[in-house]
Amino acid sequence: SAVISQKPSRDICQRGTSLTIQCQVDSQVTMMFWYRQQPGQSLTLIATANQGSEATYESGFVIDKFPISRPNLTFSTLTVSNMSPEDSSIYLCSVKHRDWDYGYTFGSGTRLTVV
């Protein structure tokens, strides 16, 4: 199965600043997904990132706030812009296996605290 390296693992940021989260996969994947997991809650899909095209955002998430890059089939970044304390969450990237029997693999997450 794919191995995902996500960084940073955690950060504490000042409100109004931006943070870019990186996700590196050890194999080529078509679709990469970015999720947010707020404290004590489930995962919410932010957007789907396909190489060579604009990311597709879910309802409630906009590109100006969460710009995504997908320069190749093994790498993606998510930026959390103009942060506020409400953005404090765990952010996870995920990929779908070519063999669908293996479901999704998740990165270990980025724990973001905005102060």
Add this chain to the structure above:
Amino acid sequence: GNSVTQMEGPVTLSEEAFLTINCTYTATGYPSLFWYVQYPGEGLQLLLKATKADDKGSNKGFEATYRKETTSFHLEKGSVQVSDSAVYFCALSDTGGFKTIFGAGTRLFVKA
């Protein structure tokens, strides 16, 4: 639209007790169903999955059967261990796996 409903936690059990975590779903078409586990400080890991009705997924002593008639995918384990303490998420993916919906998660505490 599709949805997943999972029993609320936390669930606290003694070691070697029987575990059931209920999960029901609403979906159109033929979704795939998954259980993911999240250990403290880590990302989600696939625990088991089932891709069609009556399939039974199993891994590490955990089992779940895809019941289309009751739209359920309950997670069971006959004898839990302290190391099973984690948050368990039931999830549903549409045909082709382009979008996954997660349940709210159930936190399990196992006492020695």
